[in-house]
Amino acid sequence: MPEYPVIAVNGTGYVVDPVRRTIQEHGNPDNCLKLPALKPQEIPFDHPQSSNRFRPSAQKPLLMTPGVSQQFGDIVICGCLAVLQELADRHAGIDYLQVFQDDRGNRLCFIEDGEGGAITALLPDEY
DSSP, rough: OOOOOEEEEEEEEEEEETTTTEEEEETOOSSSSEEEEEESSSSOOTTTOOOOOOOOOSSSEEEOOHHHHHHHHHHHHHHHHHHHHHHHHTTOOSSSEEEEEEEESOOHHHHHHHSOEEEEEGGGGGG
């Protein structure tokens, strides 16, 4: 059985399954949410600019706009971030812009800024 990322959101543990596109409260199979699908990035993984890791830190915080937080919620946003981190680990980096799309066509974007910047989750019209 593959090991899936476990993340904490507001003090609760969640297991992210990027294959089934789900995030489930750890130990509670009844609390399972579907994640939006990650769209292909615009540049190849071996492109020199495909070097972002999407790892928040004190120097590069994770920011969420009010609109994206309201539409998708912290749990889904953090689950999508875990999917990006796994993809970045697998490919030694990914493009600075990543886009997820849910079954209703709503898009969730992540942008990683360079040095001194942030990782931002936002809706397309908030860019």
